[in-house]
Amino acid sequence: MKFTINRNSFIRTFNDVSRAISTKTTIPVLTGLKLVVESNALILTGSDADISIESTISADDEDNELVVTEPGAIILPAKFFGEIIKRLPESTMTLSQSGDSLQTTITSGASEFTINGLEASTYPQLPTITAAQSLNLPADILHQVIAQTVIAVSTEESRPILTGVHVTIKDNQLLAVATDSHRLAQRKIELDDSVSDADFVIPGRSLNELGRMLGDDVKTVELRIAENQVLFSFDHTAFFSRLLDGNYPDTSRLIPKTANTTIEFEAPALLAAINRASLLSHESRNNVVRLSLKVDEQTATLFGNSPEVGNVEEQLTFTNLQGEDIEISFNPDYMKVALQGVGQSTIEVAFTAPLRPFTLVPSEDHEHYVQLITPVRTF
Amino acid sequence: MKFTINRNSFIRTFNDVSRAISTKTTIPVLTGLKLVVESNALILTGSDADISIESTISADDEDNELVVTEPGAIILPAKFFGEIIKRLPESTMTLSQSGDSLQTTITSGASEFTINGLEASTYPQLPTITAAQSLNLPADILHQVIAQTVIAVSTEESRPILTGVHVTIKDNQLLAVATDSHRLAQRKIELDDSVSDADFVIPGRSLNELGRMLGDDVKTVELRIAENQVLFSFDHTAFFSRLLDGNYPDTSRLIPKTANTTIEFEAPALLAAINRASLLSHESRNNVVRLSLKVDEQTATLFGNSPEVGNVEEQLTFTNLQGEDIEISFNPDYMKVALQGVGQSTIEVAFTAPLRPFTLVPSEDHEHYVQLITPVRTF
Numbered sequence: 026m027k028f029t030i031n032r033n034s035f036i037r038t039f040n041d042v043s044r045a046i047s048t049k050t051t052i053p054v055l056t057g058l059k060l061v062v063e064s065n066a067l068i069l070t071g072s073d074a075d076i077s078i079e080s081t082i083s084a085d086d087e088d089n090e091l092v093v094t095e096p097g098a099i100i101l102p103a104k105f106f107g108e109i110i111k112r113l114p115e116s117t118m119t120l121s122q123s124g125d126s127l128q129t130t131i132t133s134g135a136s137e138f139t140i141n142g143l144e145a146s147t148y149p150q151l152p153t154i155t156a157a158q159s160l161n162l163p164a165d166i167l168h169q170v171i172a173q174t175v176i177a178v179s180t181e182e183s184r185p186i187l188t189g190v191h192v193t194i195k196d197n198q199l200l201a202v203a204t205d206s207h208r209l210a211q212r213k214i215e216l217d218d219s220v221s222d223a224d225f226v227i228p229g230r231s232l233n234e235l236g237r238m239l240g241d242d243v244k245t246v247e248l249r250i251a252e253n254q255v256l257f258s259f260d261h262t263a264f265f266s267r268l269l270d271g272n273y274p275d276t277s278r279l280i281p282k283t284a285n286t287t288i289e290f291e292a293p294a295l296l297a298a299i300n301r302a303s304l305l306s307h308e309s310r311n312n313v314v315r316l317s318l319k320v321d322e323q324t325a326t327l328f329g330n331s332p333e334v335g336n337v338e339e340q341l342t343f344t345n346l347q348g349e350d351i352e353i354s355f356n357p358d359y360m361k362v363a364l365q366g367v368g369q370s371t372i373e374v375a376f377t378a379p380l381r382p383f384t385l386v387p388s389e390d391h392e393h394y395v396q397l398i399t400p401v402r403t404f
Numbered sequence: 405m406k407f408t409i410n411r412n413s414f415i416r417t418f419n420d421v422s423r424a425i426s427t428k429t430t431i432p433v434l435t436g437l438k439l440v441v442e443s444n445a446l447i448l449t450g451s452d453a454d455i456s457i458e459s460t461i462s463a464d465d466e467d468n469e470l471v472v473t474e475p476g477a478i479i480l481p482a483k484f485f486g487e488i489i490k491r492l493p494e495s496t497m498t499l500s501q502s503g504d505s506l507q508t509t510i511t512s513g514a515s516e517f518t519i520n521g522l523e524a525s526t527y528p529q530l531p532t533i534t535a536a537q538s539l540n541l542p543a544d545i546l547h548q549v550i551a552q553t554v555i556a557v558s559t560e561e562s563r564p565i566l567t568g569v570h571v572t573i574k575d576n577q578l579l580a581v582a583t584d585s586h587r588l589a590q591r592k593i594e595l596d597d598s599v600s601d602a603d604f605v606i607p608g609r610s611l612n613e614l615g616r617m618l619g620d621d622v623k624t625v626e627l628r629i630a631e632n633q634v635l636f637s638f639d640h641t642a643f644f645s646r647l648l649d650g651n652y653p654d655t656s657r658l659i660p661k662t663a664n665t666t667i668e669f670e671a672p673a674l675l676a677a678i679n680r681a682s683l684l685s686h687e688s689r690n691n692v693v694r695l696s697l698k699v700d701e702q703t704a705t706l707f708g709n710s711p712e713v714g715n716v717e718e719q720l721t722f723t724n725l726q727g728e729d730i731e732i733s734f735n736p737d738y739m740k741v742a743l744q745g746v747g748q749s750t751i752e753v754a755f756t757a758p759l760r761p762f763t764l765v766p767s768e769d770h771e772h773y774v775q776l777i778t779p780v781r782t783f
Binding site: 049102105108109113114128135136138140297298300308333336337339341 | 714
């Protein structure tokens with residue numbers, strides 16, 4: 026095995042593939058990067074058994090400056106190899122390994138590293154996904170769907186199914202839902218392609234890693250689903266994720282259809298006020314802030330309190346307060362995350378009763394994104 | 405007590421004073437910020453008993469937008485108060501407190517916090533330094549002296565005196581020395597002022613905090629020394645530090661006067677090579693790299709090795725290699741810190757024997773800065 030390559034090109038692809046490589050795995054070979062050198066391309070693979078990422082660097086792209094002298098394959102210790110290649114002195118580097126030896130030499134300028142690799146054939150096989158049918162999604166939309174739903178997945182392993190995002194494809198509509206049973210986020214998109222129905226749960230962690238890989242240069246992502254795996258393909262990369270086993274709870278009837286009180290806020294201003302109020306609530310045993318809406322007086326007041334430290338009271342700026350007066354207490358951290366999910370927009374918050382979940386929707390598009398927060402009983 | 409102030413001006417001064425405030429102190433009142441409101445100025449004080457910082461915000465500076473309505477004094481919980489003032493909505497804020505109440509109200513825009521303070525009179529007295537004589541130092545020189553010496557102080561409490569920097573003023577020359585017994589850094593400056601002799605040891609931690617406060621806007625620092633305290637005064641700030649008790653070891657004869665081998669490197673290039681070699685040495689039990697200098701062949705080679713992971717060999721770029729061949733092993737982390745201490749310059753490294761300390765000095769100024777590193781026996 027011998028090749029020379031542009032170091033930045035290699036590092037970029039290595040960083041992508043490294044997202045799937047964990048130093049904590051119980052399977053030693055998975056702490057390695059699998060490197061396959063073909064006559065015209067390199068194939069880098071990383072996996073933690075849940076997520077596997079395979080990415081190709083082609084000699085056809087001149088920016089890669091890839092020159093393969095001798096094909097071959099090896100597994101290199103990923104963390105260590107990554108630290109080496111980041112610190113090499115020149116803009117290109119050469120990797121070589123001879124015959125049956127597992128020693129790989131990395132040279133760049135006057136610097137020469139020799140590191141011990143593992144036999145490439147010991148690396149686990151990647152899943153094979155034979156699904157003929159695929160679904161193409163614009164990368165920016167997929168990125169948004171991920172960002173807007175993973176925020177509500179559970180981080181507790183007591184109900185593993187809730188650590189994933191539930192995706193349903195039906196009637197040319199994709200519905201993504203996540204809930205940790207205290208809050209819920211639901212995003213809908215209309216599909217251009219006509220695709221067959223599907224129903225699966227992807228681990229939130231997989232979606233987080235996938236989301237981080239969808240930079241501005243990625244335009245379209247192709248999605249294929251198998252029995253217990255999903256494959257996202259884009260550019261030179263294949264991203265595999267295990268799916269979660271089990272039935273996702275029925276969330277379709279959780280979102281209230283009617284409201285007794287509605288109000289609109291600028292999300293960034295409300296977020297800043299919630300951040301201030303939570304300074305106090307974080308100091309108290311029950312992390313709760315209180316919102317008081319008075320329709321006749323047209324006031325919205327947010328309260329935070331900690332018996333030891335002090336309290337805060339803030340008059341919120343709002344529009345369109347309608348319906349009945351309400352006093353409601355909730356965990357400000359759920360509200361923070363929900364507001365980060367909507368970004369710069371104006372949001373409508375709709376309440377039914379002090380102890381019933383309330384909804385947040387973007388004012389300009391009620392239909393496609395809704396978040397639900399369960400209030401806290403304080404008496 | 406009541407005043408209104410520009411929030412950024414206050415935060416800047418608060419951040420400076422906060423350097424002395426620890427949340428880990430065993431003296432509860434020291435977790436607080438002491439705030440004294442005079443008719444024309446605020447005085448903020450923070451202390452952890454070792455370091456005390458007092459800083460003044462004057463109404464004379466219009467940028468401060470300080471308007472005092474009622475003088476007074478209070479101690480506020482520093483960490484918590486800091487988080488509040490950073491998150492307030494408007495560019496100004498008002499603090500008020502009435503009569504004997506310890507409750508302090510902070511208002512900014514529509515946001516109103518009420519927090520519990522402590523009685524100002526319970527705050528410890530700051531040291532009084534009556535020394536008539538003072539020494540004025542340019543802030544940039546003092547900053548350099550600090551940066552170049554604190555890197556060699558000991559972090560181990562087994563010999564407390566070595567956690568400080570030893571400062572000697574004699575014959576209008578200031579000498580600052582630090583050593584942790586594995587390496588040493590010594591910086592000399594000639595003084596313009598004629599000052600009396602002095603000899604004291606300042607905790608490295610105090611100097612680190614002082615160094616961080618000496619931004620580009622500080623021009624001159626006035627230094628006054630008392631029995632067991634030193635006071636650095638600049639701009640609107642008084643920085644007090646406790647001095648260390650005990651006799652600092654005599655370091656004057658540690659620095660070799662002659663050398664058998666000398667070589668010059670560009671510090672940044674050598675640093676990059678050391679960083680690469682240390683990748684391997686960090687993986688091995690004894691964290692050591694080896695430097696081999698061959699005068700006839702005019703080669704300088706750096707080796708790093710880890711039996712499990714692999715090895716690295718690098719031909720170094722150098723100038724002026726003279727004297728005898730030498731092979732020497734040392735801890736690369738000491739060399740890294742030493743090279744960071746000299747910045748962009750060319751350095752001369754001088755060796756006497758494989759097991760004797762070697763020196764690093766800037767090539768263009770041998771006189772004023774010298775670092776010493778003790779090699780490691782590897783056989």
